[in-house]
Amino acid sequence: MFGQIREITLMNLRNVPSRLGSSSVIIVGIAGVVAVLVSILAMATGFRAALESTSVPDRAIVLRGGANGELSSGISRESVDVVSQMEGIAAASGELYTIVDVPKRSNGTPANLVMRGVDANAFVVRPEFHIVAGRMFEPGKGEVIVGKRAAEEFAGIDLGSTVRFRDSDWQIVGIFTADGDVHESEVWGDLKVVQSAFRRGANVSTMRVKLTDPSAVGAVAERIAADPRLDLQIRTEQDFYGQQSQRLSSIISGFGYLVGVIMAFGAIFAALNTMYSAVTSRTTEIATLRAIGFGATPVLISVLIESLLLALLGGLVGAGLSYVVFNGLTVSTLNSGSFSQVAFDFAVTPKLMTQGLIWAVMLGFVGGLFPALRAARLPITVALRGE
Amino acid sequence: MSFLSLVWAGLFRRRTRTALTLVSIVVAFLLFGLLRSIANAFSAGVDIAGVDRLIVQPKYSIIDPLPISHLNEIRRVPGVAMATHADWFGGFYQDHKNFFAKYPVKPAEWFAVYPEFRIDPQQLEAFENTRTGAVAPAEMAAKYGWKIGDKIPIEADIYPKKDNTRLWEFDLVGTYQAPHEGGSGSSQDAFLFNYDYFDEARQFGQGQVGWFVVRVSDPAKALEVARSIDAQFENSANETKTATEAEFARQFANQIGDIGLMMGGILGAVFFTILLLTGNTMAQAFRERVPELAVMKTLGFSDMTVSLLVLGEAVLLCLVGGVLGLAVAALLAPGVARGIKDILPGFTIVWQTFAAGLSIALALGLAVGAVPALTARRLRIVDALREH
Numbered sequence: 001m002f003g004q005i006r007e008i009t010l011m012n013l014r015n016v017p018s019r020l021g022s023s024s025v026i027i028v029g030i031a032g033v034v035a036v037l038v039s040i041l042a043m044a045t046g047f048r049a050a051l052e053s054t055s056v057p058d059r060a061i062v063l064r065g066g067a068n069g070e071l072s073s074g075i076s077r078e079s080v081d082v083v084s085q086m087e088g089i090a091a092a093s094g095e096l097y098t099i100v101d102v103p104k105r106s107n108g109t110p111a112n113l114v115m116r117g118v119d120a121n122a123f124v125v126r127p128e129f130h131i132v133a134g135r136m137f138e139p140g141k142g143e144v145i146v147g148k149r150a151a152e153e154f155a156g157i158d159l160g161s162t163v164r165f166r167d168s169d170w171q172i173v174g175i176f177t178a179d180g181d182v183h184e185s186e187v188w189g190d191l192k193v194v195q196s197a198f199r200r201g202a203n204v205s206t207m208r209v210k211l212t213d214p215s216a217v218g219a220v221a222e223r224i225a226a227d228p229r230l231d232l233q234i235r236t237e238q239d240f241y242g243q244q245s246q247r248l249s250s251i252i253s254g255f256g257y258l259v260g261v262i263m264a265f266g267a268i269f270a271a272l273n274t275m276y277s278a279v280t281s282r283t284t285e286i287a288t289l290r291a292i293g294f295g296a297t298p299v300l301i302s303v304l305i306e307s308l309l310l311a312l313l314g315g316l317v318g319a320g321l322s323y324v325v326f327n328g329l330t331v332s333t334l335n336s337g338s339f340s341q342v343a344f345d346f347a348v349t350p351k352l353m354t355q356g357l358i359w360a361v362m363l364g365f366v367g368g369l370f371p372a373l374r375a376a377r378l379p380i381t382v383a384l385r386g387e
Numbered sequence: 388m389s390f391l392s393l394v395w396a397g398l399f400r401r402r403t404r405t406a407l408t409l410v411s412i413v414v415a416f417l418l419f420g421l422l423r424s425i426a427n428a429f430s431a432g433v434d435i436a437g438v439d440r441l442i443v444q445p446k447y448s449i450i451d452p453l454p455i456s457h458l459n460e461i462r463r464v465p466g467v468a469m470a471t472h473a474d475w476f477g478g479f480y481q482d483h484k485n486f487f488a489k490y491p492v493k494p495a496e497w498f499a500v501y502p503e504f505r506i507d508p509q510q511l512e513a514f515e516n517t518r519t520g521a522v523a524p525a526e527m528a529a530k531y532g533w534k535i536g537d538k539i540p541i542e543a544d545i546y547p548k549k550d551n552t553r554l555w556e557f558d559l560v561g562t563y564q565a566p567h568e569g570g571s572g573s574s575q576d577a578f579l580f581n582y583d584y585f586d587e588a589r590q591f592g593q594g595q596v597g598w599f600v601v602r603v604s605d606p607a608k609a610l611e612v613a614r615s616i617d618a619q620f621e622n623s624a625n626e627t628k629t630a631t632e633a634e635f636a637r638q639f640a641n642q643i644g645d646i647g648l649m650m651g652g653i654l655g656a657v658f659f660t661i662l663l664l665t666g667n668t669m670a671q672a673f674r675e676r677v678p679e680l681a682v683m684k685t686l687g688f689s690d691m692t693v694s695l696l697v698l699g700e701a702v703l704l705c706l707v708g709g710v711l712g713l714a715v716a717a718l719l720a721p722g723v724a725r726g727i728k729d730i731l732p733g734f735t736i737v738w739q740t741f742a743a744g745l746s747i748a749l750a751l752g753l754a755v756g757a758v759p760a761l762t763a764r765r766l767r768i769v770d771a772l773r774e775h
Contacts, residue, residue, distance in 0.1 A: 022671055025664050032660030066553045071450065072477050072544040099448045109641040112449065166447040167624070198451075231551065259418065263657055266414035270664040273407040277671065334642040339450075341642065 004298035005305075008289065012282075012306045019281070025274045026307065027314040029267035030363050034318030034356040036263060039326050040256030041355070042348040044249040047333070050344035051245035054181035055237035057214040058090075059125060062207035062224075065231040069244075070097040070206045071339050077202040079230055086223055088216035089209050093121035096194050097205035099340055100165045100187070102154045104332065111332070113154060114186040114340045115144075115165060117194030117204075125210045126178060134159050134174035139190045142197075145174035147184035149343035153332045157187065167197045182241070185332065185343045209234070244337030264363055271367025275307050279375045286375055287383035296376040303372035304365070311364020312357065319353040390692075394699040401672065408668050409708050412748075415665070416712025418657055419744055420736055421723065424716075426651060428734040439606040440500065441613050442635040443599035446626040452595035453625050460619055461599055466612040468604040471496035472582070474597035477545040478555070480531065480578075487527060488577035489541060491585035494522075500600050503566040510535075510561025514581070521557035521580040528562045535559055539578075546589045555588075601629075666755040669701055673759035680763050681771035694764035701756025702749065709748025713741055 016023050062083055067073035075094065084092040096117035101110035116122075119139075123129050137143035146157050157163055162171050170189065178184055195202065211217060214236075221234050279286070286299055332343035398405050443461065445451035453472075461470045476489040494514040498506055506514075506522065514520045521539060533539060536559065543553045557580050565576050586593055603612045613629035620627045630638070680693055688696075717736055724734040 021667060025667050028660060029664050032656065036657055066542060066547070067544045068477075068479070068483055069544075099450045101448055104641070107641055109638045111642050164447075166451060231547075259422075259657065262414060262418050262421075263660075266411045266418075266664070269407045269410040269414070270668070273404055273411075273668050276403060276407070 001295065001298060004294050005301050008294060008298050008302035009305050012302050013309070015282075016306070016310075019278060022274045022277055023310055026271045026310040026364070026367065027317060029270040030311050030314030030360045031318035031321065033260060033263045033267045033363065034315045034360050035322045036318075037256055037260035037359060038319055038322040038348060038352050038356040039346070040259065041253055041352050042322065042326055042346045043331075044252035044256065045349060045352060046344045046347040047252065047342070048245045048249040049347050050180065050185075050342055051182055051241040051335075052238070053179050054183065055241050056128075057236070057238065058211045059237045060209050060211060060217050060220070060234050061237055061240050062209060062232050062234045065233050067233075069338050071099065073097070073205050075204050075207060075232065077204075079232060080204060080207060082227065082229060083207060083209070083224065083232070086220060088212055088220045088223070090212045091121060091124045091210040093118065093125045093208045094191070094204035095122060095206055095208060096191060096198070096200055096203075098194070098198050098200075102150075102157060102163070102187075104341075105153060105155045108155070111154065112334065112340045113150060114338070115194065115198075116183075116186050116188045117191040117198075118188055119191045122188075122208065125208045126183070128179040128181070129176060129183075130178070131174045131176050134172075137173055137188070137190055140193060141190065142168050142170050142193060143173045144170045144187050144189040145176050146172055147186050147188075148175055148177045149180075149184040149330060149332075150186060150341075151175055152330060153185070153341070153343040165197070167199075180345070182335075182338075182342055185341055244335060247336060248333070260359070264359065267363055268367050271307065271311065271363060272370060275303065275368050275371035276374070278306070279303060279371045279378075282375075283378065283383045286378055287380050290378070290380045291384065300372045300376035303375045304368045307368025307372070308361060308364040311360045311367065314364075315357040315360025318360070319348075319356045322356070323348045323353065390696070390699070393696055394703055397676075397696065397700045398704060400676070404668070404672060405704065408665055408672075409704060409711070411665050411668075412705060412708025412751075413712040413715065415658055415662060416709045416744055416748065417715045417719075418712075419747070420713045420716025420740055421719070422657075423740045423743070424720065424723075424734055424736045427737060427740070439603050439609065440632040441601040441603060441609060441616070441629050442632055443601060443616055443627050443629045444597075444635075446617075446628045451625075452592060452597065453599070453627065455594050455596050457620065457625065457627070458596075458599060461601060461616055464612060464615050464619060466603050466605065466608050466615070468602045469496070469499055470599055470601045471500050472596040472599045473497070474582070474585075474595075475545075476541075476543070476585070478541045478543040480539065480541055485531070490577045490579055491582040492579050493582055494520075494579070497579065498563075500602050504563050505566075506561060506563035510563075513560040514579075517558055517560050518581060518584045519556065519558050520560040521578060522561040522563055523559060523578045524565045524576045525562040526565065527576065527578065528559070533559050535561060541578075546585075546592065548588050549590050551590070600632075662751055665705075665751075669704070669755050670759060673697060673762075677766065677771050680766060681768045684766065684768050685772075690764045693766070694760045697763045698753070698756040698760035701759070702752030705748045705752030705755065706745070709745055709751075713744045717741075 061070075062075065063070070063073040064075055077094075080092070080094040083089065098115050098117075099112045100115045102113040103109060104111045131145065132148065134145070137145055146159075151157055151159070157172055159172055159175055162169050164170070176184070176188070191204070209220075211220065217234060217236050224230050224232050224234055289299065290296070326346040327348040329346045330343055331346070332341050334340070335342040443453075443457070445453055455472060458470060458472055461467060471493055473490040473492050476491060478489060479485060480487075494511060498504060498511060510522065514522050523533060528534075539557045539559055541555045541557065543555055547553050548555065582596075601612070601616070603609050609631055613631070616629045617627050680697070683693055684690070720734070720736045727734055
C-alpha cells in the first residue's frame, strides 16, 4: 500500500509542472492568506513587544490614585520625597510627563509626542538607557535628547536642530536608545527646565521606582495605602504596560483573524477548483491505475498529498514574503492608553510564521479532501469510457 | 435561444467550477465592502463635523490649558458669530472600559453652537438651573440604563475635588438627540455637565478650559477668521492654533495614520490575490471550451457573437459575484457595526462603496474576459477542431 501511495504521488508530482497554471492558483491563493494573516499579527506582536520591553520585573510606576495613565497623574514634590525614602524602594525617579505636537514624517500632520522631564535618577532606574549619538542634555539648559524611533518617525527633531515647544526653544543635543521600548518614542529634557517651561511648579506626573526585590511591590503598596499623606497607587511596569498594549493589540489581532478567515474561504474555494480540475483532467489516468490494480486509498492519499504540498509551498511563500517586506518595518500609531504616539517595529516571529504554515496546511487539506474523495470514488468503467 | 440564455448556459456548463469561482468572487467583494467601510469609519469624523465651526486649541499641545479670558477676545474677532468652551474631563463611569467623552460646558452656549444636537427646551432650562445637572445623548442613557433624575457617579482621574475626593456625582436632568443616523459617530457625543460647578469644585485649574468652539457668520471666510484668532494671541503666554472642525477631526484620525495606511495596503493585496485566482480559473475554463466555440462558429455564429459570448460570461459571473458579495456585506454590516461600535464608531456601508464595488466587478469581468474573447474571435475553425 505504501508503495502504491509513493508511486502515484510521485507520478502526480512529476505531472505538476505541466499543470503549472492551475497549480499556481493554490500556491498564490494560500500565499496571499498567509502573508496577510502573518503581517497583521506581526503588527500586533510588534506593538505589544514595544510596550512590554519597557517592563522590567523589579521596576514599578507610581501614579496618583485614580489616574489611569501617566498623563492624568500628578504627584507633589513632598509625596515624591516620602515614597523615595520608603523601605523596599532602591531608587526613585520623579518625572514630568507631558505631550507636545510634532509632525509625523509620513503625513506631516501634528501628532502627540511624549515630552518627559527627568533628573539623574531616571537613568539610575533605567540601566538600559544609552546615548547613541550626540550627548546628554546639560541640567538647567533648554536642551533635549530624542529617542531613536521618535527621531526616525517624526519630522523636525533631528540631532542638532532646534524645536519650539511651549514657551521656549529647545535644542536637540542627543539621540538615545532604551532596548527598543516606548521611551524611544519620547523626547527627554531636564526636569526643572521642563517644569518651568510647562508651568507645572515643582510637581511631577509619575514616579519610576526600582524595587529592592520584584516581590516588594505588594509591601510598598501597603505602606503607601497606610500613609495618610499619600493618595497614590503603585503598579509594576508589567501590569501597567500590559494593560496599555492589550486593547490595541487585541483589536489588531482580531482584525487579522477576521480578514484571514474570510480570505481563507476564498482560498479554499480556489484550491477546491484547482484540485477538482486536476482530478478531472486525470480521469482516464486514475481509472487506468485503478484498472491495473491500484487501490482507492492510495489514489485518495496521493491527491491529498499533492494539495498539501502545494499549500505548504504557498504558506512558505506567504510567510517569507511577509518576513521580507514587513519584518523590522517601523510604524507609529496613537496609543489610546497613553494618548501619545508609540513607534514600533513589525515583528514577524518564528511563532507567527509557524502559525501561518499551520493555516496553509489546513487550507490545503480542506481544499484537497473533496477532490481526493471524488478521485477515489471514480467508477472505473465509466471513467474509462468517458474519454 | 437568446444571447443571454446562451451566456447563462455557458456558465452552467461546469456547475461546480462556476459555483466555486463565484464563491471566490463573492468573498473578494464581501471583504471589499467591509474593509472600505472600516476605512470610511476612520475618516467618519470628518464628514460629521460642521463646516462653519472652528476649534481653537493650544498651539503646542492638545493637553495644555487655555485661559477662559480668551473667550471674550475671541468673540470680538470680526466674523465670529458665537463662541463657547469645553474641557476634557477624563474619568470613568463604573469601569475604565465604559469609555465616553465628558465635557464641562456652558449649557445654553453649547447647544447654540451645536444646533444639530436636539434637546427639549425645558430640559435645557433644567440643565442651566441645576448646579450638578448633566445631560447625555439619548443613546448613551439607553446603553447604561440611565433615567432622568438618576445620580450618575463619575470617578475622576485628572480632576479631584477640593475636598480631595475623586467621586463626582451628577444629576441627569435631560437627554439630547445626536443627529447622525447609524448609531454612534461624532466625538462630540459627550456626557455634558455644568462648567460653573466643575470650575468651582475642582482642586486646581480654575479659570482654565481645554478648547474653544467658534461659529463663524460666513463659512466661506472660516480660514480668514481662524487666522485672525491666532493672530490675536500670537506672542502671548497662551498661543492658539485654530482650525475648522473637519481639519481638527482629520488630524486626529491621522494620528492613527500609519495603521490605516497599512490596512489599506494589506487589503489591496487581499483583493489582488483573489482576483488573480479568479482570472486564472476563468482563463482555464475558456481553454477547455475552444472546440465548443469552433463548433458554434461552424454552425454560423459570427466572430463577434462568439467573442461577445465569452466576454459576456466573464462579465456576468463577476457582476453576480460582486452583487452577492456586496449584498452579504450589507447584511453583515449592522452586526459588525454593533460589534465594533466602541472601538470604531461610524461603521456603515455607503452607496459609494456599492457603486465602486460594482464598477470594479465590471472592470474585472472585462479584464478577465478580454483575452479569451479576443482569442475566441480570432479562432480559426479548422485549427481549433484539429487540435482536439
